């Protein structure tokens with residue numbers, strides 16, 4: 001492949017249900033000569049995030065949907081390979097919205113997106129800056145903080161072994177939670193949650209008796225719900241909230257594949273009334289609104305990592321940019337442990 005040919009996924013059709021063949025097209029395109037203020041970044045790692053699926057749908061979201069025909073939006077880490085900008089010298093490592101492509105033309109519009117030059121040398125493994133020390137780690141930190149978790153309280157974390165959940169559970173432990181309960185898919189993940197991530201118990205949502213498991217794991221009710229999934233799991237948790245409980249509503253991945261062009265989505269919460277009975281609060285949040293707290297969060301998480309008090313997992317899919325659509329499906333099938341990444345180039 002020539003140095004100046006980019007391979008990129010363009011969105012051709014809005015998926016209905018799971019991403020299907022033909023929704024995205026892999027195209028090869030010549031990269032134009034750089035103009036003043038532009039830099040060319042070669043993507044090394046691409047972050048796969050459940051929200052990628054939201055961005056493909058024409059719904060009332062928190063960002064405009066990816067326009068049909070445009071390169072699929074995505075966060076990555078890459079290296080500056082050509083530059084006509086002083087703040088992005090050749091060789092620098094940058095992180096931000098590089099999108100689903102091998103080469104990203106960065107200019108002021110993309111810098112606002114934002115695109116950040118990472119410190120040299122990096123204070124940790126590069127991949128961690130898309131996970132535990134990146135946007136998903138910060139999401140966990142902010143979500144726990146907003147929940148005002150108190151000493152001795154019981155917290156439930158859904159998608160407990162995922163990128164956000166695995167870190168949220170460990171922060172909760174550090175912050176003095178009395179009981180940290182995870183919900184994950186399958187016995188292996190549940191074992192990992194307890195043995196490696198320090199959960200007191202983990203409920204296997206794939207087991208027929210998962211509701212009974214959740215009841216048994218939370219004998220004193222639930223004070224904080226760090227919600228990543230929505231659907232029946234969230235509904236059951238709502239039914240066990242204590243008076244004054246807080247729900248940190250981070251994500252509802254169980255619904256994202258049912259968002260479609262018309263904006264319809266799976267409902268299914270029947271226990272919302274418990275928020276009244278238990279005088280509880282539910283707070284949706286977006287990590288993007290907390291840009292001014294990234295440094296604080298990464299400092300905290302980096303500190304835990306340095307002290308050996310933070311375990312993080314990552315699932316890195318090899319196979320280049322063409323592996324991205326298949327990898328996205330893993331988030332919905334539970335194929336990933338920890339942060340899911342695609343290695344686009346070495």
Ligand SMILES: NC(=O)c1ccc[n+]([C@@H]2O[C@H](COP(=O)([O-])OP(=O)(O)OC[C@H]3O[C@@H](n4cnc5c(N)ncnc54)[C@H](OP(=O)(O)O)[C@@H]3O)[C@@H](O)[C@H]2O)c1
Nearest residue numbers: 050159162163164184185228250251252253254286287334
């Ligand atoms: N608010 C924000 O700013 C923000 C930022 C980042 C992420 N998020 C949200 O946080 C959540 C987790 O994101 P992540 O990046 O950390 O992904 P992740 O947890 O690493 O991966 C998703 C996991 O969700 C579980 N899952 C998928 N479909 C499910 C279903 N129908 N029922 C139960 N579990 C299901 C699977 O785990 P199992 O194998 O355990 O089922 C899967 O591994 C998502 O909802 C995402 O949208 C929000």
